[in-house]
Amino acid sequence: EVQLLESGGGLVQPGGSLRLSCAASGFTFGSYAMSWVRQAAGKGLEWVSGISGSGGSTYYADSVKGRFSISRDNSKNTVYLQMNSLRAEDTAEYYCAKVGSGGWNDYWGQGTLVTVSS
Amino acid sequence: DIQMTQSPSSLSASVGDRVTITCRASQSISGYLNWYHQKPGKAPKVLIYAASSLQSGVPSRFSGSGSGTDFTLTISSLQPEDFGTYYCQQSYSTPMYTFGQGTKLEIK
Numbered sequence: 114e115v116q117l118l119e120s121g122g123g124l125v126q127p128g129g130s131l132r133l134s135c136a137a138s139g140f141t142f143g144s145y146a147m148s149w150v151r152q153a154a155g156k157g158l159e160w161v162s163g164i165s166g167s168g169g170s171t172y173y174a175d176s177v178k179g180r181f182s183i184s185r186d187n188s189k190n191t192v193y194l195q196m197n198s199l200r201a202e203d204t205a206e207y208y209c210a211k212v213g214s215g216g217w218n219d220y221w222g223q224g225t226l227v228t229v230s231s
Numbered sequence: 232d233i234q235m236t237q238s239p240s241s242l243s244a245s246v247g248d249r250v251t252i253t254c255r256a257s258q259s260i261s262g263y264l265n266w267y268h269q270k271p272g273k274a275p276k277v278l279i280y281a282a283s284s285l286q287s288g289v290p291s292r293f294s295g296s297g298s299g300t301d302f303t304l305t306i307s308s309l310q311p312e313d314f315g316t317y318y319c320q321q322s323y324s325t326p327m328y329t330f331g332q333g334t335k336l337e338i339k
Contacts, residue, residue, distance in 0.1 A: 146326065148326070150330075157316075157318065157331075157332050157333045158267075158275065158320075158330040159330070160327060160329060160330065163327075163328075172326045208275075210325070215263070215279075215281050215322060215326055216263060216322025216323075216325065216326070217277050217280040217319035217320065217322055217328075218265075218266075218275070218277060218320075218328075219277055219280075221275060221276070224274055
């Protein structure tokens with residue numbers, strides 16, 4: 114059974130940093146790309162960042178480019194999202210998701226809430 | 232960037248109704264279109280991938296069609312558990328897989 118478990122969310126002041134983790138199980142982790150998708154309260158889904166199976170390629174939405182960094186440790190079956198220079202508009206539920214062979218997100222975690230506020 | 236536009240933004244329908252949601256891409260995405268369903272407080276779940284392929288475990292009342300820029304999600308006979316928000320997503324522009332703004336479905 115595929116499971117994705119996010120952690121690391123919380124309350125942080127504007128300008129602060131936070132690192133999210135997503136522990137995966139139930140599939141050959143290093144064979145699949147992973148994504149982070151966020152959702153502000155009452156709003157739609159926003160793709161944030163993606164990383165290839167090897168970790169050699171990383172991608173970011175314009176809204177987070179230069180502030181967020183995605184990485185993965187295939188020995189620990191974990192993907193990370195380092196978030197720096199956080200802004201109020203980064204407040205959202207953050208989901209990690211496995212990327213299927215055709216680009217769709219076939220499995221999602223339960224989400225972790227990030228709140229940026231003073 | 233490829234923009235995805237869904238219509239309607241919201242709708243209300245009765246159990247047993249046939250429901251159709253449309254999604255339009257700002258440029259051709261071939262068949263690289265996916266549909267998700269999200270209930271309040273829960274993570275999204277994929278229903279349809281590659282425009283018309285039904286994800287394993289998803290009821291057959293859900294179907295998808297379309298190619299190029301225009302796509303449709305159809306629920307043939309609406310059930311009470313189908314309430315929630317539906318999102319389309321393009322997976323053509325690797326890997327910036329943008330979502331539509333969502334369609335909120337309420338059961339009358």
